[in-house]
Amino acid sequence: MSDLPVIYDITGPVAKTAEELRQQVIETATRLSPGITTDLPGSLIEDMVSTSVGALLVCDQARVDLINSCSPYGSNVHLLTHLGGIYGVPQGEGTNTSVYVVFSGPPGFAIPKGFTVGDGTYLYTVRRDTVIPDSGQTEPVYCLATTTGIWAVPAGTVNQVKTSVPESYQVTCTNLTAGLPGTDEQSPASYRAQVMQAGMFGVQGTPDCYRSALKKVNGVQENLISFRQATLGKWVAVVGGGDPYEVAYAIYKAVPDISILTNDVSNPSGAEVEKKTIPVTVYPDVYQVPFVVPSSQNVVVLITWNSASTTYIDPAGVAKAVQQNIADYVNAIAVGQPINIFQIQDIFLKSVEGLVAASLLSMIQVQIGINGAIKPPAPESSLVYGDTYAYFSTSAAQIQVKQYASSN
Structure with missing residues (x-):
């Protein structure tokens, strides 16, 4: 041989x-x-x-x-792990739910790493030491859930201080913005793409370097990474999840000229944009790195369907087959991108193909609700847009699937 x-x-x-x-x-x-x-x-x-x-x-x-097998797209799992090690991108093990919490109390009171807060169901720990300033209120502090899992964290729900505080100190907390649900373990297919992109680091320009660097930050979600032009000569780094200091350092390493970065942007709806400016110290200099943390938009999907079938079709069975698949699609949409009604209809067809033939479906009507209001598609399209600096969040319970009322 x-x-x-x-x-x-x-x-x-x-x-x-x-x-x-x-x-x-x-x-x-x-x-x-x-x-x-x-x-x-x-x-x-x-x-x-x-x-x-x-x-x-x-x-x-x-x-x-x-x-x-020497390519990330063709390698077996064992070799893929080694290739990932070469490029410095270990496979994601899943991340816990995170939330930014604001602490209020006497100036000078220290909030150490590990300080625990809760929402009545789950506990969250502070990931970086901080202290309450003269204003009596901290900037939003990054906290991570102590247990694995994926759940929603509505704004204002993390309001319980669990770590013991002396009675003479009145310390309170709350989350001004919704938290970021956790993620499952990274799939092999997703990891292959990440390893390939990591191998292209520094080859295809700033956007690829930027994405590769931020994917290495624990807690950052891939669909919440964006690098977009705000105005001529100014760019916005959008990152969801991860410790803000680790995120800022990754941006610092990936963007050659951080003076082009800005977080002075706004949403079309007028909703507030969560802006952060984090100091990165590279002795003896300190650089201010601005970026945007995307906010959550609560989505409800209303689907009305009907069929020409002469046999009985269980509406509850159809709803159960469809709900989770559509919720997964909505939650995976990249920050600032629209919901495609045609794609929801396609997911519906594929989900119910074992229950009813596609040729017998006579109606699939889809409406999208964003933050409590029905949002129509953009003119002459099937695309429903949210805010530029926000992502969509939903659950299977918020996917309402009903058969048309006049049907038997």
Whole structure:
């Protein structure tokens, strides 16, 4: 096998055929033992040749598979992990739910790392030391849930101080903005794409460097990363999740000229934009890194359907088949991007294909509610837009699926 080719053209390695390998075995045997007969039926030598060819077929296919595995998109899981280690991007293990909490109390009171607050159901711990300033109120402090899982954290619900505080100090807390639900363990497909992008770091310009650097920050969600132009010469870094200081440092490393960054932006609806400016110290200098944390927009999807089927179709079964799939689609939409009604209809069709034939569905009417108000699609399109610096959040319970009232 030492003479197998190691230089390939654009088609890559190709496995040899059984006939090619058999001829190679015969040539090798003849060279070592001139005059040997290798094709006499039923002979021991012929049996050894046939067995050798079978073994070489396995070895040659292993050669092809190994070489093809050297790409993040083609590697097996074990090799993919090693490639990720080379590029410094370990596979995401899932992140806990996070929330920004504001503390109020006497100036000078220290809020150490590990300080615990809660919402009555879940506990959250402070991830970085802080102190209450002269104003009596801190800037939003990044807190992480102590348990794994995915749940919504509405604004104003994290208002319980769980760590013991001396009676002489009145310390309160609240979250002015909604928290960020956690994430499941990263899928192999998503990790492959991340490893490939990490390998392109510094090759395709600032946006790719920016995304690769921020994906390495624990807690940052991929669909909440954006780098967009605000005005001529000014760009906005949008990042959801992660410790703000780690996020700021990742931005500092990825953007060559941080003077082009701004967080002086607004939403079309007039909703407040959560802006952060974090100091990054590179001794002896300190750089202010501005970025935007996207806010949450609560989404309700109203689906009315009907069919021409003459047999009974259970509306509850249809609703159960559809709800989670549509919720997953909405929650995965990138920050600032619209909800596509056509895509929701397509998800509906695929979800119920085992319950009712697509040819029998006579109606799939979709309405989108954002923050309590029905939002129509943009003119001459099926796209429903939210705010520029916000993401959509929903749950299966908020996907309302009903059969048309006049149907039986």
